[in-house]
Amino acid sequence: MQGALAPVLLRADAEGVATLTLNRPAARNGLSVALLDALSAALAEIAGDPEVRCVVIAAAGPVFCAGHDLKEITAAFGQPDGGRAVFTDLMRRCAGVMRAMPALPQPVIASVGGLATAAGCQLVAACDLVVASEAARFQTPGVDIGLFCSTPAVALSRAVGRKSAMEMLLTGDAVDAEEARRIGLVNRVVPADRLSDEVQALAARIASRSALAVSLGKRAFHAQHGLPLEDAYEIAAATMVENLLAEDAAEGIGAFLGKRAPQWRHR
Known part of the structure; x- marks a missing residue:
């Protein structure tokens, strides 16, 4: 129009x-x-x-x-x-x-x-x-x-x-x-x-990826960019821990080990 x-x-x-x-x-x-x-x-x-x-x-x-x-x-x-x-x-x-x-x-x-x-x-x-x-x-x-x-x-x-x-x-x-x-x-x-x-x-x-993992990763990427190395790794490490505790991480790892497609819950 x-x-x-x-x-x-x-x-x-x-x-x-x-x-x-x-x-x-x-x-x-x-x-x-x-x-x-x-x-x-x-x-x-x-x-x-x-x-x-x-x-x-x-x-x-x-x-x-x-x-x-x-x-x-x-x-x-x-x-x-x-x-x-x-x-x-x-x-x-x-x-x-x-x-x-x-x-x-x-x-x-x-x-x-x-x-x-x-x-x-x-x-x-x-x-x-x-x-x-x-x-x-x-x-x-x-x-x-x-x-x-x-x-x-x-x-x-x-x-x-x-x-x-x-x-x-x-x-x-x-x-x-x-x-x-x-x-x-x-x-x-x-x-x-x-x-x-x-x-x-x-x-x-x-x-097609886990929306939670992508959003956590994007947030961490922008947060750490330009920071001193020590500060950048603190942010990245904290994000990895948060991500590992999420349901989608357990599902993704289990799917990989089980050689099947993951079923994301985006949480």
């Missing part, structure tokens, strides 16, 4: 996978306030949904996401404070979405078929996994318009090496899918006509 009444975000659930589709193709799927709020609400709902075991972020149209909606930003320049209050609120909303994805119990996969720029590249970098088509491009071009991509830099610098992140941020140059894979922003590059199938197959594989 297109037009003014079309929802800015679509959700479809199937076999434990929730697919969220950015649905502003005419606006290059820019992250308007409405779209950010819709993403925030959807992620909050999914976080408490035991039926969802994996999440896919996709996009309608040829552009994955062109970043913030510059028309909304331009409209705020005329405010008495020059837009400070509007921009502060916008960055708060955006950061909330970007923080929500790594905090989500379920893994999040970005399905990128086209251009992802600025905050759109940030959205990709904030996902746990990224599958891109051969046509995908990634860019943080804020410097081209006098606006350094400082907030996209947070997620980007955690997904790729410091030098690669700085080069993207300082030059604003687009990175193709293969280069994005080489520097660690993308996990897999696939033909454009295979993107949806490859993403769904990966999501289904993740969804």
